Amino acid sequence: MMENEVDGLDKRKAYILATVVYEYIATGEPVGSQALTQKYNLGVSSATVRNEMADLEAGGYLEQPHTSAGRVPSDAGYRTYVDALMSPEELGADERRRIRDEMRDARAQLDEIVEQSSRLLGRLAGNLAFVTKPQSDTQSFRYVQLIWIAERSGIAIIVTSLGVASQSLFELRNDLSPDDLTRLSNALNATFAGRLLRDCDDRSLTALTKSCGFGDDMAAAVRAAFIGARTQEQPGISASGAQHLLDQPEFRDVRKLRSILRILEEQRTLYDLVADAFDSPTASVKIGHELGSEELADLSLVTVPYRFGERAVGMLSILGPRRMPYARLLALASGTAETLSERLHDVEVK
Amino acid sequence: MMENEVDGLDKRKAYILATVVYEYIATGEPVGSQALTQKYNLGVSSATVRNEMADLEAGGYLEQPHTSAGRVPSDAGYRTYVDALMSPEELGADERRRIRDEMRDARAQLDEIVEQSSRLLGRLAGNLAFVTKPQSDTQSFRYVQLIWIAERSGIAIIVTSLGVASQSLFELRNDLSPDDLTRLSNALNATFAGRLLRDCDDRSLTALTKSCGFGDDMAAAVRAAFIGARTQEQPGISASGAQHLLDQPEFRDVRKLRSILRILEEQRTLYDLVADAFDSPTASVKIGHELGSEELADLSLVTVPYRFGERAVGMLSILGPRRMPYARLLALASGTAETLSERLHDVEVK
DNA sequence: TTTAGCACTCCGAGCAAGCGAGTGCGAAGC
DNA sequence: GCTTCGCACTCGCTTGCTCGGAGTGCTAAA
Structure with missing residues (x-):
C-alpha cells in the first residue's frame, strides 16, 4: 500500500493521508488528530499527527471545515488516495x-x-x-428488410448485431412491387452485412441502391433508415x-x-x-x-x-x-x- | 361553484371548506379563522368561522395538526373539494x-x-x-416479417399500428428456405393484419402456420413472436x-x-x-x-x-x-x- | 524531531423566555 | 337564536444563552 515516496509525500505523510481519507470515508465526520491516533496504531502521538496534518493541509491534500474541527480530504487528497494510496479490491x-x-x-x-x-x-x-x-454506431449491421405496405410506401427494418431493430417508414414517388423491395433488401444484405454501422456510409448506400435500378427517392429512404439506426446520436x-x-x-x-x-x-x-x-x-x-x-x-x-x-x-x-x-x-x-x-x-x- | 347543499354541508360550510382548501393549497400553512376572514370576504366574523370550522372538523373534513394551530383539509375535505366545490379550469x-x-x-x-x-x-x-x-395488447397487428438468417434460424419482426416493432429470434429443427419464410409471412399478414394484437391468439396462429405446411417448431416460433409483441405485460x-x-x-x-x-x-x-x-x-x-x-x-x-x-x-x-x-x-x-x-x-x- | 501541556476556538446540544397565531367558551348584541 | 366580542389559554417556533467537547496551534521540554 505504501512506497517510500508517494506524490511528493514521505511515507508517513502518505500513510496519515491514507488513514484520514479512509476514516473519513468510513464515518463521514471530520477526523482529528486524537481520534486518529486512538483508532489507528500510528506509532506517533497526536501532536505529531497534528503537525503532519498541518503540512498536508498546506499542501492542499486536506481541508478544515472550520477552526477547531478535524480535517477532511480535498479533491487532491482523494485523488492521491485513489491513484496511489488505496489498496484495490477484488470481488469474492x-x-x-x-x-x-x-x-x-x-x-x-x-x-x-x-x-x-x-x-x-x-x-x-x-x-x-x-x-x-x-x-449504436459501434454495432455492426446484420440485416435490413424493406417491407412493402402499399404501392408507394413501406417500412425499413434494420437489425444490428445486438438485435436492436430500428424501423422507419418511407414514402416513394413511384410504384414498387414487394419483389423489388426484396431484391434491394438482399442486395443490401449481401454487401453490408457484418460491417460496422458507422461504416455503412451514405455514399455506398446510395450507390448500391441506384445500381439496383432504383431512384433517388428509394436511395433517400435507405439512407434515412440507416441514419435512424446509427443516429441515436446519444x-x-x-x-x-x-x-x-x-x-x-x-x-x-x-x-x-x-x-x-x-x-x-x-x-x-x-x-x-x-x-x-x-x-x-x-x-x-x-x-x-x-x-x-x-x-x-x-x-x-x-x-x-x-x-x-x-x-x-x-x-x-x-x-x-x-x-x-x-x-x-x-x-x-x-x-x-x-x-x-x-x-x-x-x-x-x- | 356552490349549490345550496353540497355533500350534506350547508352553503356556508361548503364555502368555508372550499376557502380553507383553496387557501391551504395556495400557502401550505394551516389556515386559521382570523387569517381566513381577513383574506377573504366571508361576510361573517372569525368567531363564526371558528364555530363552522369546529363543525367541519367534527364532520371529518378538516384536521388540526395540534391545538392552537389552524385547520388543514383531510382526505375527505379534499375529496369534497375536488368532487363538488372547486371550479374546473380550462387551458387558455x-x-x-x-x-x-x-x-x-x-x-x-x-x-x-x-x-x-x-x-x-x-x-x-x-x-x-x-x-x-x-x-401493446390494445394495438392492432400490422405486419409480420420472418427473416431468414441461416438454414435453421431466423428473426421474426412484428409491426403494430403504432409502429412498435418487436423482434424475436427463433431456431428450428428443420432446414427452411428464405422463400418458405416469405410465404408464411404473407399468409400471416393476409389473415391477421388489422386485428387487435390480443385477438391474434395462439390457436389461430398455430392453425395457420400448420396449414401452410410448417411443423410444430415453426408454429412455436410464430406464437413466441406474437407473445413477445403482446406480452410486454406492463x-x-x-x-x-x-x-x-x-x-x-x-x-x-x-x-x-x-x-x-x-x-x-x-x-x-x-x-x-x-x-x-x-x-x-x-x-x-x-x-x-x-x-x-x-x-x-x-x-x-x-x-x-x-x-x-x-x-x-x-x-x-x-x-x-x-x-x-x-x-x-x-x-x-x-x-x-x-x-x-x-x-x-x-x-x-x- | 517528537512529545507534553495548555490556552484558545468553535460547533452544537440543551434550555428558557417571549411571541404570535389560533382555539374554545361564556356573555352580550342584533 | 344565531352571531359576535372579549378573554383566557395553549402550543409551537424563534431567539438568545450557556456549556461541554473536540480539535487546533504554539511553546517548551525531552
Whole structure:
C-alpha cells in the first residue's frame, strides 16, 4: 500500500493521508488528530499527527471545515488516495456468483439486460448507478428488410448485431412491387452485412441502391433508415438507485439533491459526464470539481466500460458523494461490467 | 361553484371548506379563522368561522395538526373539494398552443413522443409526471416479417399500428428456405393484419402456420413472436419532474422523498397506481390514503387517459403533494393528453 | 524531531423566555 | 337564536444563552 515516496509525500505523510481519507470515508465526520491516533496504531502521538496534518493541509491534500474541527480530504487528497494510496479490491467468488445469478433474471433483451445491470449496480453500490446502452454506431449491421405496405410506401427494418431493430417508414414517388423491395433488401444484405454501422456510409448506400435500378427517392429512404439506426446520436441511459443518495448525510441539503435529480432527467448532461471516459479502455474516477460543474463539486463518479466482443460499447457508472468507498465501488462496477459483457452475447444476432 | 347543499354541508360550510382548501393549497400553512376572514370576504366574523370550522372538523373534513394551530383539509375535505366545490379550469388558447408547439419538438417516434409528453407535463405541472406507453395488447397487428438468417434460424419482426416493432429470434429443427419464410409471412399478414394484437391468439396462429405446411417448431416460433409483441405485460412508463417535489415544503422530510424515488424505480408499483384508472374513460383523482399505501398517504394522483383513435391506450399522471392545485393540474393533464393523442397519428402505420 | 501541556476556538446540544397565531367558551348584541 | 366580542389559554417556533467537547496551534521540554 505504501512506497517510500508517494506524490511528493514521505511515507508517513502518505500513510496519515491514507488513514484520514479512509476514516473519513468510513464515518463521514471530520477526523482529528486524537481520534486518529486512538483508532489507528500510528506509532506517533497526536501532536505529531497534528503537525503532519498541518503540512498536508498546506499542501492542499486536506481541508478544515472550520477552526477547531478535524480535517477532511480535498479533491487532491482523494485523488492521491485513489491513484496511489488505496489498496484495490477484488470481488469474492460468492459476490461474483450473486451478480451473475441476478443478471440471469433479465430476459435476453438488450434493454432489459442493461436496465437490470443498472438496478443491480445501484443496489449493490448503495448509490446512484447508471448504464449507457451500447452505442449504436459501434454495432455492426446484420440485416435490413424493406417491407412493402402499399404501392408507394413501406417500412425499413434494420437489425444490428445486438438485435436492436430500428424501423422507419418511407414514402416513394413511384410504384414498387414487394419483389423489388426484396431484391434491394438482399442486395443490401449481401454487401453490408457484418460491417460496422458507422461504416455503412451514405455514399455506398446510395450507390448500391441506384445500381439496383432504383431512384433517388428509394436511395433517400435507405439512407434515412440507416441514419435512424446509427443516429441515436446519444445512447439511452438507464439509471437506478437515486434513493440511496438520500441516506448520505451530505444530502441533508435539499438543493444538492435537486441538482442531481435534474441531471438525472437531462440525459444529455448525464451522458456528458461519462462521454470522455469512452476513450479510456479502463476504469476511470472523477472526483469533485473534476466533474466540471460547481453543482456536482461534492460528488464523485466511477466509470467502467463494458464490452461486446473486443469493443467497448458502453459504460457503467456510479455517482455518489465524494466520500465513497472507491476501491469497493470500482470492484463492483467492474464485476457488473464483466457480467453484462457476457450476457450481451445472449442477445447477439449471429 | 356552490349549490345550496353540497355533500350534506350547508352553503356556508361548503364555502368555508372550499376557502380553507383553496387557501391551504395556495400557502401550505394551516389556515386559521382570523387569517381566513381577513383574506377573504366571508361576510361573517372569525368567531363564526371558528364555530363552522369546529363543525367541519367534527364532520371529518378538516384536521388540526395540534391545538392552537389552524385547520388543514383531510382526505375527505379534499375529496369534497375536488368532487363538488372547486371550479374546473380550462387551458387558455395560448397555453394549448404552447403545449402543441413543444410536443412538435419530439421526433415522430412513439417513445420520444411519450417521453416528451411526460417531460412537458412534469415541467408545466411543477410536479412528478408520468406517462404509460400505449398498451401493446390494445394495438392492432400490422405486419409480420420472418427473416431468414441461416438454414435453421431466423428473426421474426412484428409491426403494430403504432409502429412498435418487436423482434424475436427463433431456431428450428428443420432446414427452411428464405422463400418458405416469405410465404408464411404473407399468409400471416393476409389473415391477421388489422386485428387487435390480443385477438391474434395462439390457436389461430398455430392453425395457420400448420396449414401452410410448417411443423410444430415453426408454429412455436410464430406464437413466441406474437407473445413477445403482446406480452410486454406492463407497459413502460416514462417519468419526469421528480426534482419539483423538492420545492414542496412537505418534502422537507427526506423519508417521504425516499419512498417516492423508490416507487419511481419500481415501475411495477407506479403502474399499479394508475392501473385501475384504466377502466375509467375520464380523468380520475386519488387523494392521500386512496392511493392505498401509508407511504403515499400525503400525496395525490391525477390521472387522465389518452387515446389512439377511439381507444384509451395509456395514461398521463401527475403525482404530487395532496396539497396540489387540482383544477389546474387536471386541465394541464387533459390538454397534454389531447395533444399526445393527436401526435400518435403521426407514428401510425396505416 | 517528537512529545507534553495548555490556552484558545468553535460547533452544537440543551434550555428558557417571549411571541404570535389560533382555539374554545361564556356573555352580550342584533 | 344565531352571531359576535372579549378573554383566557395553549402550543409551537424563534431567539438568545450557556456549556461541554473536540480539535487546533504554539511553546517548551525531552
